[in-house]
Amino acid sequence: MKSLKVIGLAAGAVMLAGQAFAGATLDAVMDRGAVRCGVSGSLAGFAIPDSQGIMRGLDADVCRAVAAAVLGDSEAVEFVPLSAQQRFTALQSGEVDVLSRNTTWTLTRDTALGLNFTNVTFYDGQGFMVPTSLGVSNASELDGAAICVQTGTTTEKNLTDYFRATGMTFDPVVFEGFEESVTAFVSGRCDVYTTDASGLASIRVSNVENPDDYVILPDIISKEPLGPVTRNDDDEWFDVVKWTVNALLNAEEMGISSANVDDMLTSDDPNIQRLLGVAPGMGEAMKINEEWAYNAIKQVGNYSEIFERNVGTETPLGFQRGVNALWTDGGLMYAPPIR
Ligand SMILES: N[C@@H](CCC(=O)N[C@@H](CS)C(=O)NCC(=O)O)C(=O)O
Incomplete structure (x- = not known):
């Protein structure tokens, strides 16, 4: 708490000087050893505690992937249940590092609220x-x-x-x-x-x-494009969340899953080598470790695994991929290249 306060003050001071303040969130997450993630907490398939009190759902797993990427541990997440009304204030005030709470990307939320939507993780309506x-x-x-x-x-x-x-x-x-x-x-x-x-x-x-x-x-x-949100004063953290989701989508596209990611480490494909950190540079570009995507995929799974586990045809929700399929399968999910 104390360190957060100090960071908050520092952020204020730098912003007063008229500069964007990048990096505070990543540093705070590293110091704390956990990602604070705002979720709904009552929506089956997206974020709801199971009988053991473990938060389950697609939105929850997106935060687990971020924690795996940044901290090497998908369980290093503090879930904060937020109502629709509370969610943006909680993010703006720094109570959470990222909001992953069935939240629709709109112009005013992306601009006037001082927030940034990183990706679409579920196309809805x-x-x-x-x-x-x-x-x-x-x-x-x-x-x-x-x-x-x-x-x-x-x-x-x-x-x-x-x-x-x-x-x-x-x-x-x-x-x-x-x-x-x-x-x-x-x-x-x-x-x-x-x-x-x-x-x-x-x-x-x-x-x-x-x-x-x-x-x-x-x-x-x-149209309700749902996805993670970060504050717009921290590009470095915005990038980390954005590229973690992009890594999950690219992993699906490249046929890399939690089950085969270890075998993929010996792949000759330079795209796979870059994604998994065998060819270094991507992690460094984001000021995180080179195993970021490997850890996210290994510990949480690619986008398809996350979708199927939480909302797919074998779950009570029973959703087909539909528009949430990859672009290569006729859907809208298209992640820019990892290079
Ligand atoms: N996607 C819409 C609706 C999000 C929303 O809050 N929906 C309600 C009804 S499904 C909800 O998630 N409630 C769960 C809660 O408050 O915990 C938005 O971003 O405004």
């Missing part, structure tokens, strides 16, 4: 869920509905835009907390729950008694 008993089959039938929504989200804003554009009315039932919003929906205080389609699927499989009692409508009303 906003949808609606209704009780099956309502007999509704698409969003055009929602005129006059009471709709449960969480505040501090893009969801809330898209909802207003969508109903205005379609000339329908709705009765917003707004909550700060996730649990209370879901309880309200399940108890019938609103007819509809709206959030990212991934969130709807997550609620349907983990927050309601019988998933068949609820149906997710086919309409998707927005």
Whole structure:
């Protein structure tokens, strides 16, 4: 805590001098020996504690990959559960080093809030869920509905835009907390729950008694590119998070997984040699060790492994890769080269 304070003061002083202050976060993470990672903490598939209290999910694993890359230890993560409303202040104030919390990349968040989105780790879109008993089959039938929504989200804003554009009315039932919003929906205080389609699927499989009692409508009303966020005053840390995710995607593209990464160390392919640090330089460029990507892949897996483990077809969420497939498989996931 003390060292954080000192760093905070130093950052303030340098910024007063009108210069960007790079590097403080990486130094703080190294000193602390752990990455502080802001997550939702209640969203199955993305970040939710398991029965042993271990945070599980795609967002949680992104932070584990960063910890593996920087510290050589994927378990060196302190997870900080944050509500939608709290998340940006927690990042801005330095309470967390990175936010990996089903957070949509938008212009204002990326600019006016003083933040930077590093990558897209899950392409999503906003949808609606209704009780099956309502007999509704698409969003055009929602005129006059009471709709449960969480505040501090893009969801809330898209909802207003969508109903205005379609000339329908709705009765917003707004909550700060996730649990209370879901309880309200399940108890019938609103007819509809709206959030990212991934969130709807997550609620349907983990927050309601019988998933068949609820149906997710086919309409998707927005783009919700979700990804990690860092502060915009620290390019060095921004790069480390960004290239860790890029390494996970490139690993998938190159056929490198946690299972075969050790064999890959003897590969003749210069792309693989650079990624795994056999040919040094990439780690040095980021002021971290050369095994950064090796450790992330070995300890957490490539993007495909992370996706399948947390939200893939063998999990309760059961997502196909769809637009989240690599570009080489017809999806949108495309990471710049490691060179
Ligand atoms: N992606 C949207 C919505 C994110 C969001 O906060 N969704 C809610 C509903 S799924 C949530 O994650 N709640 C979990 C929580 O508050 O712990 C955004 O960035 O604003």
